Amino acid sequence: MSDVTRLRHALPLSQDINKALIDLDSAIAKAIDTAKAAGLPQGLIVAELHGHAHAQTHNMVKA
Template sequence: MTNGTRLRHMLPMSPEINAAVVALDKAIVDAVGAAKSAGLPQGLIVGLLQGRAHAQTHLMVNE
């Protein structure tokens, strides 16, 4: 996450959470890079990411 924003929280975050955030960020960057290399249109990539984020938000709110 060289160009990312540092996460701040009222309580210190554990090294495990920080490692998970870095791993998630890297996986997203790698997946977007692979999608671009495969020729997917940028709008489709953005739409898929937004749809996934919306679905996950819906699941968290309704659990």
């Protein structure tokens, strides 16, 4: 996990990182709104997000 940055040690965050975080948050929110509008059950949306979070955590831990 040597390539994982702990945010409390990297503060303040650069403008590039802040923009990337805002863009990521906006894209996730838009995708959730689109999924809801398409009629996906909320539980399925949550399960999908949880699965991706779990996979990313696994990738960080094994690195």
